[in-house]
Amino acid sequence: MSSVLELKNLSFVYGQKTPFEKRAVDNVSLSIEKGEFVGIIGHTGSGKSTLVQMLNGLIQPTEGQVLLDGEDIWQNPKEIRKVRFKVGMVFQYPEYQLFEETVYKDIAFGPTNMGKSEQEIDMAVRKAAEFTDLKPELLQKSPFDLSGGEKRRAAIAGVIAMDPEVLVLDEPTAGLDPMGRDVLLSQIVQYHKKRKNTVLLVSHSMEDIARVADRIIVMNESHLVMFDKTREVFSHGRELEKIGLRVPQITKIMLELKEKGYDVPDGILTVDEAFSALSSLLKKEGKIW
Known part of the structure; x- marks a missing residue:
């Protein structure tokens, strides 16, 4: 696979050179492949919304580059409008x-x-x-x-x-009831499967991210702290908790069982996976036939 988006030493500072200066994104470098479904997580104020707004030129990086198909999107500022057709952005509460x-x-x-x-x-x-x-x-x-x-x-x-070549969604299910959230998320997944384009989803729901993402970007206090496959990221449950994030409930339960000495695998993401792992464990111990 080839990369569609590449971030090189990307930073953004609000209120630069004023008493209110705040570094919202600090020296982030990563590469996103064509056709990936990438989740972005981080507590409020971690820099994730600022990060995604730089992906289609809504805000210009203070430092570093955003490369789209290998080209710096700010190479010609007069052409930035065309970038927004290629990288589509859906904000929180887009109905407004x-x-x-x-x-x-x-x-x-x-x-x-x-x-x-x-x-x-x-x-x-x-x-x-x-x-x-x-x-x-x-x-x-x-x-x-x-x-x-x-x-x-x-x-x-x-x-x-x-x-768009890349679809970026910033908390698209915010404010919806559980049924509405599930329906919308399912439609986004179906769109991704049919179009085979790249999707980036910002969400506070770890369960949603676990269900749909190939890889996860984890932001904390303006820094990139993890970028890896979904199962690998959620296998670091205690590290995520230290920065104010939680893992899916079933992942947390399995992590606690592992810490108590039970031989269960890391990074369990779904109830079905947990059931299979526990069934195998009980069979191994001869407690079920």
């Missing part, structure tokens, strides 16, 4: 960004600004609506007449319609 008369026009806004033809725009809108499970009859409604979950999906569809 809805503004057009109809859902159709809102989803079409990005493709229109890309200079696509009417036919291409129509195809992009309908494909994005299908990906996010927005019924065709909703497209001609005002976005403000939709339910909360429908607004969220419409806003995400507006980014998907640009067919």
Whole structure:
């Protein structure tokens, strides 16, 4: 696989050279491969939101580089708008960004600004609506007449319609009820599988990240502290707890069993994996047939 995004010694300082100077991201270097699903975790104020805003040029690094397909996105500042078509960004509560008369026009806004033809725009809108499970009859409604979950999906569809090479989602399930969260996360996963593009997901839900991410970026106090495969990251449960993060509940239970001397594997992520591991252990000890 080849890298789609590469960060080289990336830093960002708010209020630089003022009494309020704060280093939000400090010397982060990493490479993200094409087609990966990457989770980003860290407690509030760890720098993860600032980090993702630098990926498509919403804010310019104080130091370092963001390389997209091997090229510095700030090489030509006048072309930064084109980068935002390639790296699509979905913010927390994206429904607050809805503004057009109809859902159709809102989803079409990005493709229109890309200079696509009417036919291409129509195809992009309908494909994005299908990906996010927005019924065709909703497209001609005002976005403000939709339910909360429908607004969220419409806003995400507006980014998907640009067919970005990289899709970045910053807490896309924030504020949704459990069913709405599961539905939206499932749609994001299906989109990733069908499009085979790169997805970066910022989330406070360790269970969600464990379910979907190939690798995880862990931020703490502006620094990158881990970037590894999901199972490997969550096998360091005690280290994560020290920086204010928790692991999935089932992972924590299995970690505690291991610390008590039980021969269970590291990095258990799901209940099914835990059941299989415990069944094997009990069979080994002759406690079940």
